Amino acid sequence: MAKPLRTCIGGCIIQAEYGYSDVETVLQIREGPYLLFFCGFREYRDELLFDSSLMV
Numbered sequence: 001m002a003k004p005l006r007t008c009i010g011g012c013i014i015q016a017e018y019g020y021s022d023v024e025t026v027l028q029i030r031e032g033p034y035l036l037f038f039c040g041f042r043e044y045r046d047e048l049l050f051d052s053s054l055m056v
Contacts, residue, residue, distance in 0.1 A: 010039035022052040 014035060015025040029035045036044065 004040055006040035010035075014038070026052045 011025055011029065014020070014029065015022070018025075018028070020028060029039055033044065
């Protein structure tokens, strides 16, 4: 299943800006409502559409 472009690009931007590892990036996005919104999620979700193994 294809992932939304905003979610993928948002995750890459956050990772590059803060220097997070793949796992740290996913954890930070899950914990931060502003980062969730930046990645295109309109509400809090316990599960994301991607996980750290997809960020390579």
